[in-house]
Amino acid sequence: MEHALRTRGVLTLMLLLLVGCKPAANPHAVTAQPRQLPTSPPARPAQSAQPQGQVRVQGDDALAVVLSWSLPEVAISHPAAARSAARRALAKGDLFETAQSAIPLLLALQKLQPGNLQDAKLLEKSRTALLSQAWSALAEDEDLASLRYAQRQATVLRSLWPEYPHVQEYLAAVDQVGQAFDLTLAGEAKLRAGELDSAGGALEKFRKALVLWPPLLRAQRGLGSVEDVLVAKAQMLAAAGDYDAAYGLLARAGQVRGSPLLAQVVGARIEAARNERLRRMRDAGLIALGTGSGLQFAREQLADMLRIAKPGDAASVELRQRIDMVSRYDVFQPRQVFTDEMPDASRGPSMVVVPFGEFLMGSANGEIDANADEQPQHRVSFERGFAMGRYEITVGQFRRFVEATGYVARATQRGHSMAYDVRSGNFVRGSGIDWRSGYDGQPAVDAMPVVHVTARDAEAYAAWLSQQTGAHYRLPSEAEFEYALRAGGRGRYPWGNALPPAGVENLAGGKDVSPRGRHWNNAFAGYADGWWGPAPVGSFTANRFGLYDMGGNVSEWVVDCWHKGYRRAPARGEAWVNPGCRNRMYRGGAWSSAPVQARSAWRVSGGVDITNARIGFRLVRQL
Known part of the structure; x- marks a missing residue:
């Protein structure tokens, strides 16, 4: 058609x-008697x-x-x-x-x-x-x-x-x-002049043209252009926060060609963007609440949220409640270990209160193996503490979430993930590998850190844990992670500037040996941790903040989107995000990390849907 x-x-x-x-x-016309010819198109x-x-x-x-x-x-x-x-x-x-x-x-x-x-x-x-x-x-x-x-x-x-x-x-x-x-030409002129669906405007001209000649594709495209302009203006108004005017324009767009589905589809898209915007504003407000002096910022965020939110919006209600709570209490102590109670009287992940303070984020000029993506080094301040998972989230903890909710992780949906191939010594894509699998694609025991998960899988787990405990759990910001990784240190590595001391982290060591007798090509000389692949969480030494496996075992997802370098980076520890970004950050060394990847300032990004045997996560709980 x-x-x-x-x-x-x-x-x-x-x-x-x-x-x-x-x-x-x-005068040259044929004189023979004409008969009816079936030459003109029907209808x-x-x-x-x-x-x-x-x-x-x-x-x-x-x-x-x-x-x-x-x-x-x-x-x-x-x-x-x-x-x-x-x-x-x-x-x-x-x-x-x-x-x-x-x-x-x-x-x-x-x-x-x-x-x-x-x-x-x-x-x-x-x-x-x-x-x-x-x-x-x-x-x-x-x-x-x-x-x-x-x-x-x-x-x-x-x-x-x-x-x-x-x-x-x-x-x-x-x-x-x-x-x-x-x-149609008159309608196009009206369209260029911005006279869309008013009396005598582009829409009226195109409709009259189609009454005269319905197959006229240019006039039909004109209707589509009127519709597109109205939709684009509605989306611009929504982006500016004027949702009432946006929905008014969407209703007009739906009348152009009698397509109520258009308003429904675009309206759903705008509503999803509004909810995402409110969620990020809520998270920014919640992160700010953890900085002490961020209380005013959180209140400003709430005021902006209430301007664009529907009555009773859950994100706005949550931020309002958190503002009320933070303005009155101070019950935790630095390095305190605690867990939240679950509805069945069991306990959530073990958390450690990270003390407030400040640090220099990124690599210094002249640091060995530093690169421009880690610079400029800049000061980040945390005026209040925050709680961070004492360990990486385990297979068993993630299993409990999946069994309770029926959640289907990304690797499970697509049926494959990247794992270590014991025979070839390479990382390859394997079928049937998901969060239940270990680094080599084989079934993992519950004490192992969960891998083969995306940042969105991690956020789904955090949302469930928040609902179960009544507290707000989330992925850490990149600044929070590096602050907790360094734990007050200023060295090239989390433990300092020298080779890793015995038992400090699960890294690529020169003395590590694979199940097939292989050795790492690029490793810490003379170091052995006893594992080729991840170890059960907590198998190595805790850092000065009481956190385990921050610099090794598995790398971990954070909230931030990828930015090339730290120009204009936040200075209060909040996440640096762009709505709809496709590349997310993960931080910290892993069981296969070479020395350059075990540095405190090392940072790398991955697509929101990537999964492999080297990336897991831990959570932050807002205090």
Whole structure:
């Protein structure tokens, strides 16, 4: 159907040029009695009231050559040969342009031998073919050559058979399309001027054009353009926070082509963006609450949220409640270990209160292996503490979430993830690998850190844990992670500037050996941790804040989107995000990390849907 509409669209352009002066009957017209020819397309719109058989020329005088066809002079010495030539020309579709075309030859033969029924039948077939060509050319959408050809065919038909009914029908159709095209041009001008659906605006012009000629694709596209502009303006208003005006424009857009589904679909998209915006504002406010002096910022965030939120919006209610709580309490102590109670009286993940303070985030100029993405080094302050998971989230803890909610993680959905291939020593994509699997794709025990999860999987777990405990859990910001990783240190590595001391982290050590007897190519010389792959959480030494596996075992997802370097980075520890970003940060070394990747400032990003055997997560709980 789309092709059919497109092939008729050129009728719009043609009418600038085809329109009206009734010609006199041509002296060379065929004298044989005409019969009804099935040459015009069925179910054409009602014809205009203009006199039939008229063609007018409007606009470009350069088209005079196209519209000034005259019958070529033909000299015939051998009628039989001329008749054969006419048949060949007719078979090829060469109908009128030269003295060797079918129609000039047959008219000359008719003049030479009046009453020849064979010539009359051939001429009738030629007229039928010309009308068929004319309608086909008229239906070709936005093809300039076809447009010119249709105009020239109209001139030929008007010159030879102006009184023939099918010719009159064709010429009247050309005129009808011309009126519709004029309206379409006027509608496009209104559209450019921004006059969309007001009285006399673009929408009215396009609708009138389509009443005259429904197949006119250019007018149909005009309706679509009005709709698109209204939708775009609605989305701009929504982005500016004026949701009432946005939904008003969406309602108008839905009326353009009578498509209520449009308003529903775009409205759902705007509503999802509003909810995401509110969620991020809530998180920014909650992170700010953890900085002490961020209370005013959180209140400002709440005021902005209430301006754009629906009554009773959950994110706004949560932030309001947290502001009320933080403004009154201070019950935790630095390095305190605690857990939250779950509805079944069990306990949530073990948390450690990270003390407030400040640090220099990123790598210093001249640091070995530093790169520009870790700079400039800048000061980040935490005026209040926050609680961070004492350990990485385990397979068992994630299993409890999945069994309680029926959640389907990303790797489970797509049926594969990246794991270590023991035989080849490479990381390869394996089927059937998901959060239940270990680094090598084999089933993992519950004490192992969960891997093969995306940042969104981690956030889904955090949302469930928040609902279960009544506290607010989330992924840490990148600044929070590096602050907790360094734990007050300023060295190249979390433990300092030298080689790792025994038992400090699960890293790529020069003495580590794979199940097949392989060694790391790029490792800490002389170091052995006893594991080729992740170890059960808490197997190594805690850092100065009481946190385990921050610099090794598995790397961990954080909230932040990828930014190249720290220019204009937040200075209060909040996450640095862009709505809809496709690349998220993960931090900290892993069981396979080379020395350069175990540095405190090392940072890297991954797509929101990537999963592999080296990335897991831990959570932060807002105090």
